[in-house]
Amino acid sequence: MANQLRIEFENGEYLDVTPNLFDTRNFERALRNNRHWGELRDNGMRLQAFKAWSAASRLDLIDLTWDQFYEDPHTPVLAVVPTPEAVEDTDDALEVEGVGEGMPTARSATS
Known part of the structure; x- marks a missing residue:
């Protein structure tokens, strides 16, 4: 579930939630109502938290x-x-079997 988010609290507890379309719509509505937040491209962290x-x-x-x-x-x-789990799912999705095999490794900058 690549869309699942974890809210971590200072007491060590956490909540795992899966935002849906309604939650994204809520952010867009809040962004329009709070123009001082700026544009969507400037609110990546706020979007995820919201x-x-x-x-x-x-x-x-x-x-x-x-x-x-x-x-x-x-x-x-x-x-x-x-x-x-979301991070693991993303990592697995990016792997392509055989890609990069036999490629020369980069030389050290100090060589």
């Missing part, structure tokens, strides 16, 4: 507002990252 927050809120897994989750410097949230 989708995780929206999914967790939709599923009643957290009771933090968006401001408490992301904007408050005392937020209990440490990070929003892809789940380890």
Whole structure:
């Protein structure tokens, strides 16, 4: 599940959520309503965090507002990252058997 995100909290706990189209739509709506955030291309980290927050809120897994989750410097949230399984799935999808075999290795810059 490449779309699954992990919300990590300062107490060591975490939540794994899978954002859906509704959560992405919520971010687009919030971005339009908060023009001071800037353009979509400038909000990659906010997009990921927002989708995780929206999914967790939709599923009643957290009771933090968006401001408490992301904007408050005392937020209990440490990070929003892809789940380890999502990273593994992505790594496997990028491997192509036989590609790179027999290729000469690069020389050291000090040689």
